[in-house]
Amino acid sequence: MAGLVSTSLLVALPLAGMAHLAWRRLQLSLAKHPSLTGHSRMAKRVARQLPGYSYGEEMFFGSDGAPSDVVARRKSGFGRLAAHFSRRHPKSIALSAEASRWISDIQFTRDYRVPFQYSRYLSGHLRLGGFVGSSDGVFLTDLDGQRSYDLAGSYGVNLLGYDFYKSCMEEAWGRARDLGPVLGPYHPCVAWNAERLCRISGKDEVSFHMSGTEAVMQAVRLARYHTGKEHLVRFCGAYHGWWDDVQPGPGNPMPPGKTYTLREMHRATLRVLGTRSDIACVLVNPLQAFHPNLPAPGDSSLVDSGRRASFDRVAYTQWLRELREVCTRRGIVLILDEVFLGFRLAPGGAQEYFGVEADLVTYGKTLGGGYPVGVVCGRRHLMRRYRDDRPADICFARGTFNSHPHVMAAMQVFLERLEHAEVKALYEGLDALWDRRVADLNRLLAGADVPVRIANMSTVWSVTYTRPSRYNWMLQFYLRAEGLALGWIGTGRFIFPLTFGEADFNEVAARIVRAARAMRDDGWWDGNPAISD
Structure with missing residues (x-):
C-alpha cells in the first residue's frame, strides 16, 4: 500500500508541476495582444516569408480596380x-x-x-x-x-522652435568654450543640471548618456541589477530605442530575449504582473496613450484605412495608476520612458501630466538644447552601481561622451529657460x-x-x-x-x-x-x- 502511495506521488507531483507551468504560460498568452505586433516570434517568421514584389505602371495606378478614366x-x-x-x-x-x-x-x-x-x-x-x-x-x-x-x-x-535651440547652442558655446572637448572631469554645469533634473523628476540621482536608447538601456540594466530578476515587460507597439531587448520583432535579427511583450490597458497584463516572480521592470512609453498596442503609424504600411488614433487622458491615467500599484506591490521597477514626450505635455513631463510617479525616468531629445543626449533619473537605491558587501558585483555604465561640456552647457541653458515666464505660459x-x-x-x-x-x-x-x-x-x-x-x-x-x-x-x-x-x-x-x- 505504501509503495502504491509513493508511486502515485511520483506521478502526481510532476503532473502538478506541468499543470502549473501550463497555467502560467496560458496567463502570459492571454496578456499578449492578438495581433502580430503582440507576437514577435510569429511576426518575424511572417516577415521572413513575405515575398518581395513590385507593381508596374498598370498596377501602380490601378491596384484597386479603378475604372480607366x-x-x-x-x-x-x-x-x-x-x-x-x-x-x-x-x-x-x-x-x-x-x-x-x-x-x-x-x-x-x-x-x-x-x-x-x-x-x-x-x-x-x-x-x-x-x-x-x-x-x-x-x-x-x-x-x-x-x-x-x-x-x-x-x-x-x-x-520650442528652432531659433530657441540655435540660441541655446550659441550660448552653450560661450559657457563651455574655455574647457573645450575635455572629457572625464566635469564642467560645473553638470552639477547644476543634475540638481535641477532631480527637482523636476522628483528623483534622487541622475546619470547622463548620449542618446535616449542608451538611457533606456541603462535604466533596464539598473532594474535587473537591483531586483536580481531578468525579464522586462514592454507593451505592444511601444518604441524604446533600437536595442535588442526592447525591439524583439521585425527589424531585429536576434530572437526575443528576456522580454515579455504584453497588451497595454488590459486586465490580463495586470494579472501577469501580479503573479510572476521573474519580472525586473515594466517599460512605459506614454506616447502609446495615443494609439495603445499599435506601432508608430507610418505610411509604409498604409494599404487600407485602418489607421486608428485617439487619446483618452482619464483612461490612461487610471491605467498608469493600476500599473503603479501592482509594481509597488510586487517589487517591480516602473520605468517611464519620456525620451519623446518629456517636457512636451507639462514642465514636469508625463509624471506631472498624468500624476503618477515612476521609479526610474528617462529623458532625451529636447533636453539636450539642440544636442544629442539621454538621461536617467531615479530613486537612490536603484541608481547605485555597486554593492558595499560585494565590491566586485558592479553595474557598469560609462560612455566616452557622456557629460560632454557643450551638451551639458546647452542642457543648462534649456533648463534655465524652461523657468522663464514666457515659456511657462506656453503650457497654460x-x-x-x-x-x-x-x-x-x-x-x-x-x-x-x-x-x-x-x-x-x-x-x-x-x-x-x-x-x-x-x-x-x-x-x-x-x-x-x-x-x-x-x-x-x-x-x-x-x-x-x-x-x-x-x-x-x-x-x-x-x-x-x-x-x-x-x-x-x-x-x-x-x-x-x-x-x-
Missing part, C-alpha cells in the same frame, strides 16, 4: 507632382541621389516611405530631396531656397488650444468633402482616413507639394512646437485642405467601391 486622372496628377518637385527642388534632389550611394539610411527611408509594392515605381518616377540648408522659427529652407513649414519636428526635439491651456485647433481643421476637412481627419495628443498629430482606399499614402506627396515638410513616415505623425502661432496654424490648415482636395480631384480616392479595409 480614374486611372488617367491619377497618372496626370502624379506627373504634375513629379514635375513640381523636379522643378522646385533640383539641388536637394540631386544631392540626395548622390549621397544615397554612401548613406544606407537615405536608401532605407526612400524605399520605405510607401508600401513596398509601390515603392520601386514611385522612387523611379517621383524624387524627393532630403537635404536642407537652414531653419528659422517653424520653417525649413532647402538647398534650392524653398521654404516649408516643418511638421516633422526633428523626431520630437523641436519643442495647452491641451485645450490644440484640441480646438484640430476640431477646427476637421470641420474644414469635412466641409471640403475629403476622407481625411486629424487625431491628436496635444501637439502630436496623426492623420486618419474615413474611406477605404489603397492610396492614402499618396497624401504625403500632395502635402509636400503644398510646402509642408514631413518626416519619412509621412502622414503617420506630425509634431508641432509649443510656439506654433495661430496665423501659422491657419496657413498650415489651409494647405492641408488644399492638398486633400487636390488628391481627391486626381482620383486617388475614387477606386472600386467594393474594396474594404
Whole structure:
C-alpha cells in the first residue's frame, strides 16, 4: 500500500508541476495582444516569408480596380507632382541621389516611405530631396531656397522652435568654450543640471548618456541589477530605442530575449504582473496613450484605412495608476520612458501630466538644447552601481561622451529657460488650444468633402482616413507639394512646437485642405467601391 502511495506521488507531483507551468504560460498568452505586433516570434517568421514584389505602371495606378478614366486622372496628377518637385527642388534632389550611394539610411527611408509594392515605381518616377540648408522659427529652407513649414519636428526635439535651440547652442558655446572637448572631469554645469533634473523628476540621482536608447538601456540594466530578476515587460507597439531587448520583432535579427511583450490597458497584463516572480521592470512609453498596442503609424504600411488614433487622458491615467500599484506591490521597477514626450505635455513631463510617479525616468531629445543626449533619473537605491558587501558585483555604465561640456552647457541653458515666464505660459491651456485647433481643421476637412481627419495628443498629430482606399499614402506627396515638410513616415505623425502661432496654424490648415482636395480631384480616392479595409 505504501509503495502504491509513493508511486502515485511520483506521478502526481510532476503532473502538478506541468499543470502549473501550463497555467502560467496560458496567463502570459492571454496578456499578449492578438495581433502580430503582440507576437514577435510569429511576426518575424511572417516577415521572413513575405515575398518581395513590385507593381508596374498598370498596377501602380490601378491596384484597386479603378475604372480607366480614374486611372488617367491619377497618372496626370502624379506627373504634375513629379514635375513640381523636379522643378522646385533640383539641388536637394540631386544631392540626395548622390549621397544615397554612401548613406544606407537615405536608401532605407526612400524605399520605405510607401508600401513596398509601390515603392520601386514611385522612387523611379517621383524624387524627393532630403537635404536642407537652414531653419528659422517653424520653417525649413532647402538647398534650392524653398521654404516649408516643418511638421516633422526633428523626431520630437523641436519643442520650442528652432531659433530657441540655435540660441541655446550659441550660448552653450560661450559657457563651455574655455574647457573645450575635455572629457572625464566635469564642467560645473553638470552639477547644476543634475540638481535641477532631480527637482523636476522628483528623483534622487541622475546619470547622463548620449542618446535616449542608451538611457533606456541603462535604466533596464539598473532594474535587473537591483531586483536580481531578468525579464522586462514592454507593451505592444511601444518604441524604446533600437536595442535588442526592447525591439524583439521585425527589424531585429536576434530572437526575443528576456522580454515579455504584453497588451497595454488590459486586465490580463495586470494579472501577469501580479503573479510572476521573474519580472525586473515594466517599460512605459506614454506616447502609446495615443494609439495603445499599435506601432508608430507610418505610411509604409498604409494599404487600407485602418489607421486608428485617439487619446483618452482619464483612461490612461487610471491605467498608469493600476500599473503603479501592482509594481509597488510586487517589487517591480516602473520605468517611464519620456525620451519623446518629456517636457512636451507639462514642465514636469508625463509624471506631472498624468500624476503618477515612476521609479526610474528617462529623458532625451529636447533636453539636450539642440544636442544629442539621454538621461536617467531615479530613486537612490536603484541608481547605485555597486554593492558595499560585494565590491566586485558592479553595474557598469560609462560612455566616452557622456557629460560632454557643450551638451551639458546647452542642457543648462534649456533648463534655465524652461523657468522663464514666457515659456511657462506656453503650457497654460495647452491641451485645450490644440484640441480646438484640430476640431477646427476637421470641420474644414469635412466641409471640403475629403476622407481625411486629424487625431491628436496635444501637439502630436496623426492623420486618419474615413474611406477605404489603397492610396492614402499618396497624401504625403500632395502635402509636400503644398510646402509642408514631413518626416519619412509621412502622414503617420506630425509634431508641432509649443510656439506654433495661430496665423501659422491657419496657413498650415489651409494647405492641408488644399492638398486633400487636390488628391481627391486626381482620383486617388475614387477606386472600386467594393474594396474594404
